Amino acid sequence: MPKRKKHPKLPNGYGSIKYLGKNRRNPYAVHPPVTDYTDEGVPITPKALCYVDDWMKGFIILTSYKAGTYTKGDERDIDLPSDQKSLEIITQRLLADYNKAQGIVEEEKEPEKTFAEVYKDFWKYKFENEKGKKLSESSKLSIQAAFKNAKALHDRPFRDLRHDDLQSVIDNCPLKHSSLELIVHLFRQMYAYADIYELCDKDYSAHVKINKEDDDESGVPFTDSDLKILWDHKDDEIVEFILIMCYSGFRIKAYKTLEINMREKYFKGGVKTKAGKDRIVPIHSAILKLVENRLSSHGALLSGTLQIFRNNMYKKLSELGIEKHTPHDCRHTFSMLCEKYGVNENDRKRLIGHSFGSDITNSLYGHRTVEDLRSEIEKIKVCY
Incomplete structure (x- = not known):
């Protein structure tokens, strides 16, 4: 069974969105911020503002509620973009606007390293330490060639890459089987390095494969x-x-x-x-x-x-x-x-x-x- 995707943590005092379980038409309950507590200090969850079929809709409702513009029934008029990336952008913008309004200054995050930048760091790690100096020139040339043949990934944020992105490089490369092997090997090594320094969430190279017959069969038989x-x-x-x-x-x-x-x-x-x-x-x-x-x-x-x-x-x-x-x-x-x-x-x-x-x-x-x-x-x- 696929895991339910994780959602951003809401700021304190923002309200809550509770998942009520599957098999419901609107499984998310949208609650305003807590204002009442028991004598023991336990928060009393307020009555839900509404019930929606998507966490993101609940988030928009809470944002509208915080801004004082929410009217009951607004949730029926919300249309969300179909792609996940757009949803993530909307989420981050709404959170940023809220934090700004509340006077909360977010730490400025360093931009994610691109595939090319991770490769550069990996190269130093592999070849510019004491152990790396003992590796052959042919190994260096092979890795350089593999990197060049993965050009489609060079400017992509490394952490955003997925299996399909890596597999696409292999599937669309017109080179021989031996060259494809070098690219796959580079992916494996880079993800091993990235895992050490927490530059990736998981090893998306693990199941990349070469979907063409081995054509490295050139040679001359003995007479x-x-x-x-x-x-x-x-x-x-x-x-x-x-x-x-x-x-x-x-x-x-x-x-x-x-x-x-x-x-x-x-x-x-x-x-x-x-x-x-x-x-x-x-x-x-x-x-x-x-x-x-x-x-x-x-x-x-x-x-x-x-x-x-x-x-x-x-x-x-x-x-x-x-x-x-x-x-x-x-x-x-x-x-x-x-x-x-x-x-x-x-x-x-x-x-x-x-x-x-x-x-x-x-x-x-x-x-x-x-x-x-x-x-x-x-x-x-x-x-x-």
Whole structure:
């Protein structure tokens, strides 16, 4: 059930507006200021001036009553604006006029910081302290790019932003999936910072999502001759893992958390997209021994940081005379091998973690067993 919205606190001596509960045509009772008390000093609530269907109407009636202009029945002639913002403006103006008439001087409030101003403070917090100085230049450039791509929010008061405002930036941005990820990440970080310094009421970035398929799939697969060289050096621990990636097709981050079932010989896991997560990929017989060696020697498929492995991979490829490839190119190699050796197209999508798009039949009902997928992946031939 939605919570009833909060209303401004009325000044002392202004009267009261009491909510009588739902299922009433006019659930708000508008009472004038208290003038009588019991012998024990308990205030006696005066008879209601009227009953209205909206708190704001009651507020207007009390203001009119305080000014001496209220006539019974005036509440029937009040028309309120439909949008909440206009109502809030009317409320603040009426309160300000009342306080001015009563000689009450309100504290001048500092204007709310804009998105751009909060970003500026966040930047100092993240990068201009001792911890921040250790962060990479690439991190700084990524955050700067994300901020630039959120231009629609720059001049908006940060506290006034809501989920729909943030989501709109993502939905309307024409850039690639990877750029959208940076924007969402910036939102998360800024709201974490804003929460520390009470610059927001809640984290409106929590449920912002990217509503487009991941298009960050550019890459160049290894050639047959490259693969032959790699298989010739399969005893090298760097090459070993490169081959595992080339014949299983996961993104490199996924190998940190993959479930490895050696009894039934399959991987389960994945990252990023809905289609890519928790998918099952049978372990190709050619890399089964490599996987066993890897688990025996390292206790995991991928140990250490991703960057350390990338650096080692680039160095090893150079030593072997193979043109530079990224870890993501291993995923493209797997896709290329599936296509080359006639793996069923729908099963190729399942193994790689690609969406079926508008193909509802395969998306919802195309269930395949591990052995079904194994028979497909084993079509890939390996030349040792």
